[in-house]
Amino acid sequence: MKKEQVVNCQFSVWYPIFKKHTIKSDHNTQPIQTTNSDSDAEEDVQWSDDETTTTATAPEFPEFTSKVLEAINSLGGSVFPKLNWSAPRDANWIALNSSLQCSSLSDIFLLFKSSDFIAHDLTQPFLRCSDQDSPDPVIKYELVLRKWSELIPGGEFRCFVKENKLIAISQRDYTQFYHHILKQEELISQAIQDFFSQHIQYNFLDEDFVFDVYRDCQGRVWLIDLNAFGEVTDSLLFSWDELTSGGEIARQQQQEGPAFRYTTSEVTVQPSPCLSYRIPRDFVDLSTGEDAYKLIDFLKLKKSQQEESEEEESTLQ
Structure with a gap:
């Protein structure tokens, strides 16, 4: 398997070829752009009294949101979301109805944020290709919305x-x-x-x-x-x-x-x-030792809890 073969399997490549024989879909490869300038972004940050913490308002993408909602409506009000290659099948457990059926942008974001399959698309789509020495092709990521169909x-x-x-x-x-x-x-x-x-x-x-x-x-x-x-x-x-x-x-x-x-x-x-994906990733990292920083934080927390417990015992005595 070569990188070019992976590229050719992107939805936007094969869908126009086989459009007559598949489910009606909408896809957008335009990059998400924000209208805020750097100064606007700085104004969004609100400093608290505690100098060690900050809070910031979530970014908004009104133009992108409008396009997504328009596409959802044109496809009947419910869609099946995916990226260039993958759908978040491993994250259906987190949805309220345990389904990949989405009717809003927040539904889509929730599934995407919880999916290892989507993370693979975004971070290492050419992981197992035989031509690793060749440069990675430039990928334009696309949000694909497919008309929701109840498939047995x-x-x-x-x-x-x-x-x-x-x-x-x-x-x-x-x-x-x-x-x-x-x-x-x-x-x-x-x-x-x-x-x-x-x-x-x-x-x-x-x-x-x-x-x-x-x-x-x-x-x-x-x-x-x-x-x-x-x-x-x-x-x-x-x-x-x-x-x-x-x-x-x-x-x-x-x-x-x-x-x-x-x-x-x-x-x-x-x-x-897909049942294994229902275990929170942090738990998996801790149990396997894959993330040393999480393990260190966990040990610090346990130490702090132990010290607090000892202090309470000495006070009672």
């Missing part, structure tokens, strides 16, 4: 394409057993293959990529997202060794079509991989 998790599938050939299909929500997938295995696989050959194959900028689809109750297939063909993308019920080695999966693809994997019984049901 059992209808989502991830498809792996190598050299413009569909080699594998995986159930997207592999932690659950869906009886209809077991019952309609051949129909689902064939519908996805037909969709790929008619609308996706040879139309994307790269020959190796991953795409997500949704098959609705009427059997129609819709494109949901595109991702880079590499370890930055979750391989779900496959392993990346299988997908890249050219072994069993490649031979099956040539003889019988793409490999299709799904959860086959309730016995194999697993907990959601």
Whole structure:
């Protein structure tokens, strides 16, 4: 996986190509600009009596806010938000309805601030690329708002394409057993293959990529997202060794079509991989020792509490 392939999987790159076959969306790549001058910014700071603390008013972006609200209204009042590549799927636990459905800018900000997936997009989108010695491409970050649609998790599938050939299909929500997938295995696989050959194959900028689809109750297939063909993308019920080695999966693809994997019984049901993101990051850092400063602050706090407790005991005596 190279940096150029990651760039090509940005929403603003693939959406115009496949617009007819995906969910209606709005995206804006214009940089956020504030109208406050430096002097205005200084006036916003309010000093308290305690010289060690300051408070400042939160920045406001009226033009950006207006555009977002206008886009939300044009898409029916509720949207699914994402950045160039990722959606904050790991942060749905923090929303009041435990959903990524947003109807205001504050809803979007709450999810984005709580998401490691979004942080990855912003800080290290080329982390696992093979051409690390080459300069990082310049990225214009974009807020993507997609029309909210109630998708049944059992209808989502991830498809792996190598050299413009569909080699594998995986159930997207592999932690659950869906009886209809077991019952309609051949129909689902064939519908996805037909969709790929008619609308996706040879139309994307790269020959190796991953795409997500949704098959609705009427059997129609819709494109949901595109991702880079590499370890930055979750391989779900496959392993990346299988997908890249050219072994069993490649031979099956040539003889019988793409490999299709799904959860086959309730016995194999697993907990959601996103559950780990519900633990506050500070707790994780403390438990693993990844952030030394947090650990030092924690030890100082415990020491201070211990000293206060000892003082209270001596006073009582």
